[in-house]
Amino acid sequence: MTKEKKLSITIDNRKVAVKPNITILQAAREHNIYIPSLCTLEPLPSYGACRLCIVEVDGLRGFPTSCTTPVDDGMVVRTDTAEIRTLRQEVLKLLLSEHPASCLFCTEHDECKDYQGTIRKVGVTTGCRYCPNDSLCELQTITEKIGLTETSYPVYYRGFPVEKSDPFYDRDYNLCILCGRCVRVCNDIRMNGTLSFKERGKQTTIGAALDRTHLDAGCEFCGACVSVCPTGALSTKVSKWYGKPDGETKTTCVYCPVGCELLLQIKNNETIDVFPNYDSTIDQGLLCVKGRFAIPEYVASPERLATPQRMTPLGYEDISWDDAIDEAAEKLSGINPEDVLIVVSPQLTNEDLFVAERFARELIGTDQIMSVLITDMREETVSFLNLASASSPFNVIDTADTILTIGFDSTYGFTPIGIKIKKAAKAGVNLTTLSVHESNLDIVSGETFQMNVTKWPALLDSIMGKMPGNGKGTKLKPLNKVVVIGAEVIFSPKRGAVFEKIVEMKDRFGWKVIVAHPYTNLMGLLAMGAFPGIKRGEIVSDGTKSTGPAVEDPLSAMDLARHRKVVYLIGEVPFENLPECDFLIYQNALSVKSTRKPDLVLPSSLFTELSGTIISAEGRILPIRKATDPYGKSMPDWQIISKISEKIKSGALKYSSISAIQTDIKKQVKSLSDVKKRLEFRKISAKTSGKGRTGKRLSDPKSSRKPWEEKYRGIALKDVVSGMLVIEERRRHE
């Protein structure tokens, strides 16, 4: 690549070398020269609405806006002359003539901040709470920088009603300065197009088509507009009155296997809000509603378990950790392995799963590690696992020439994948969508098929038939064809036949596959061997050609109809599929309503309160970072398991820190030692045991009849996060 020739320009008497094809504002920022600006925001396209970034340029008439004027060789720019300063003040005054200014020009402005929080004997108002954005507001900062301390214009209050009927965020367009950032982020970055300017003159506001609610207008509730708004016009319902966060922790979202980067906003040891990271190489900041809005309410739910509890004839009583551990150990020690069932969640961290797997196999001596994916996927478990572990990295979409989506909708999840597909389709890539209900991608697709799942295999056959070079056994040239499969097929009882076709597309015709499933750390679960018949590390490829493990049909191996002495649930709520048992240990973060009441309740910490790693659908090892202290007396799952083990057999599974576990993982699962590398997985084969099916078959578990819903650690998000209820209903109606 040839190096771009730099241009030389002069800004405020300083000669600087700058890249071509950038704006004066960008050039100035690169050289730390401050130019006030309100409407510009990387990575949004320039817009030139606020007029605050005006500069003087020799040879150009008037005062061009630096955010829309490209640099040119030899340009001479002045950013801070007396004339510009007066002009900017004037522009700002006009801007503020339609914005309530009590937070900007108050005689108590500084004192107010200084004297807040003093303890007095009488009630006092400790500072006004007029705007949710106070102290975070870019308008406040700019007003200070421009040095405006009063305004000569009367403030025209537009009197728009505050819009509160949508979930997750409120809109008070009386505070809007019409910078258009939200419109641009929604249209250009999210490719969604919910928002637009409407009306004109002093009635101008932002809104959705036909004044619909955002829910009706197809909003994804990604909250991108809320994050970019420089004022308090758009604000998150749950966190709007918290004020400025006192910390930020970068972590990974655990709601789905994309593994988006999250910037947790922390205040007083609580996770109050979540921001996207536009620099992320995984998701480019394109969070979905779950990562953006469904975390604070979940981790601070009133249903959180704070202490261990034991069931007594009079109900639950709080007990100490020592007693709880004793009780669990007593029930489990010396038990016949046949009599125990251990259930793990695919949404646990690698470290939790590693310790849980060792606990099951080494301490108890059982291979029966159950997880919901077995009862969800039933007979198709193995083919599902193979599709999921053969998943390609998402950037294959960027270079694809043909994309097919099957039962996939990215409105409320998998948005980084959905937006990639939308971009590709807009750029002319051939997109076909196949679904039962409408998909949000239909609007950009070239061909749309809406039909029952039973008809899909035949359609897929014809799509394969149309492919070039479809001769029998002919070696195919590498193709850039990508198929993305989503919830509609994964959770359809008819998935088996569709899975078969997809395997054929992959193996015979070289299609790349992306599986948009909800089991966050599925790859970690398999890598740690927390699955019947799969040993620790066995499935992670080390580059050699060796084949993966052969497993018996997990559903029948699990034999869920057989009575157990102890069932130990770790972060999961599979009550409708549990075998009967004498003693039920429920280890999770939230309490649960069920007909089979747990005998012992152990409170787990959540992912914002602990450290660890997960393996994403792309095979990347991603970090979970601790942002706040554990809730109540809760502990990370691995720690609870390790404590129980210590009681059963001292020294057997003693871990006192996450790094000790990680060292062991690296020792035992060699391929995991290189965190940078994308992991590849081996193919699992189905073992056909001569014995035929053992045990009683589980007849039609309820979970496969119930419509699928977004869950975290077995608990439906809609039961914990108020806005998710609205989202879930909307999804069902479609």
Added chain:
Amino acid sequence: METMRKFERVCEIVDRNGRNPSRLIPILQAVQAEYRYLPEEILTFVATSLGIPPARVFGVATFYSLFTLKPKGKYLIRICNGTACHVKGSMGLYKTLSDKLNLGDGRETSDDMLFTLETVNCLGACGLAPAMVINEEVFGQVTSQRAAAIIDEIITREAQYESDSSRIE
């Protein structure tokens, strides 16, 4: 059935403009000429067939005062309220017509969908102040009495037309 026919016409308009999103304004003009307003479902239809978000179409439709999202009467009366006309008493004129047609309080269209009464900011016919336009026809130096007479004339003509057409049937 009715709606099917509706979309056929729009389809034609959109096609005639090469399904080109940058021809949104001429498309909306043609649609409005057809229906005398921009029905909601048509706006959504236009957006979908041009491959642009409905919000954008709505934004354009609400920006220009010539577009309307509410059904308008067969006769659109615009009274100029530019400076010259205002001084010459155009608001009195407005009051007369609004009383006569039983409008006001935000209601701009008569119940029989015959008349819509609006003010505009300047028709550029200041020499004729106060000026009034009914559909395409301009009336200058209108007095309240004359305005009332023009309206009466239209009402009679319409009634005549109605009875004529019923006789033909």
